[in-house]
Amino acid sequence: xxxxxxxxxxxLALAHEIAIRPLEFEGKRVLELGAGTGxxxxxxxSLGAKVIQTDRQELALHICKLNGQxxxxxxIEYRMxxxxxxxxxxxxxxxxxxxxxxxxxxxxxxxRIFECNLAPxxxxxxxxxxxxxxxxxxxxxxxxxxxxxxxxxxIGESASTRPIAVYDIVPPTR
Numbered sequence: 075x076x077x078x079x080x081x082x083x084x085x086l087a088l089a090h091e092i093a094i095r096p097l098e099f100e101g102k103r104v105l106e107l108g109a110g111t112g113x114x115x116x117x118x119x120s121l122g123a124k125v126i127q128t129d130r131q132e133l134a135l136h137i138c139k140l141n142g143q144x145x146x147x148x149x150i151e152y153r154m155x156x157x158x159x160x161x162x163x164x165x166x167x168x169x170x171x172x173x174x175x176x177x178x179x180x181x182x183x184x185x186r187i188f189e190c191n192l193a194p195x196x197x198x199x200x201x202x203x204x205x206x207x208x209x210x211x212x213x214x215x216x217x218x219x220x221x222x223x224x225x226x227x228x229i230g231e232s233a234s235t236r237p238i239a240v241y242d243i244v245p246p247t248r
Contacts, residue, residue: 077110077131077134078108078109078110078111078129078131078133078134078135078137078138079110079111079131079133079134079137080110080111081110081111081113082110082172082173083203083229083230083236083238084172084173084201084202084203084229084238085110085111085113085114085172085173085201086113086227086229086238087172087201087227087229087238087240088113088114088170088171088172088199088200088201088240089113089114089116089117090227091199091201091225091227091240092114092117092118092121092170092199093117093121096121098168099118099121099122099123099168100121100122100123101122101123101124102118102123102124102166102167102168103123103124103126103164103165103166103167103168103193104118104123104124104125104126104166104167104168104169104170105125105126105128105162105164105166105168105169105170105191106118106125106126106127106128106170106171107128107157107169107170107171107174107184107187108128108129108130108171108172108173108174109127109128109129109134109135109138109152110129110134110137110138110172111134111137111138111141112127112137112138112139112141112142112150113141114170114172114201115127115138115142115147115150115170116141116142116145116147116150118168118170119142119147119148119149119150120145120147122149123149123168124149125147125149125150125151126150126151126152126153126166127142127150127151127152127153128152128153128154128155129154129155130154130155130156130157132154135152135153135154138152139152157180157183157184157187158183160183160186160187160190162187162191163190163191164191165191165192165193165194165196166191166192166193166196167193167195167196167197168196168197168198168199169187169188169191169192169196169197169198169199170198170199170200171198171200171201172200172201172202173201173202173203174200174202175200175202175205175207175208175211175212176202176205176207176208177207178207178210178211181210181211181214184211185211185214185215188215188243188245189245192245196245197242197243197244197245198241198242198243198244199240199241199242199243200240200241200243201227201238201239201240201241202238202239202241203236203237203238203239204237204238204239212241212243215243218246219245219246220243220244220245220246221243221244222241222242222243223241223242223243224239224240224241224242225239225240225242226238226239226240227239227240
């Protein structure tokens with residue numbers, strides 16, 4: 075089964091984090107990277123954001139779109155995109171993603187997207203299950219002047235609870 079068709083704990087944590095920030099998303103432009111099932115973008119849309127959900131897997135994007143329709147989400151555009159062949163030059167107030175930092179081979183393309191597509195005053199909100207492979211990118215961003223803070227979420231029931239970090243990342247002042 076492709077990764078993007080499962081609802082991962084990181085997506086739940088990111089959706090919760092977005093839901094507790096309604097005024098920060100109202101009327102904003104949001105780009106969701108690796109949308110998978112689309113839950114975080116659906117929540118952002120429900121708060122009044124204009125959302126573009128992207129994924130490189132056709133099946134995942136199909137499920138994402140179905141979930142948006144089932145939830146009567148408006149203001150969402152769906153787009154097939156590969157981070158290695160990225161050509162979007164638009165700027166967004168928020169870049170969001172859940173469990174997208176898992177491979178160091180993705181870090182350079184993601185960093186380029188962060189640097190090119192974040193609007194002035196924009197922020198990143200990335201959820202990650204404290205993967206060791208995620209740390210080099212986060213440390214690199216911090217070393218480059220980005221401010222990285224995080225909140226901790228516990229997703230799941232009792233014995234199966236997973237700790238998830240939701241990183242709020244602010245680019246350096248330019």
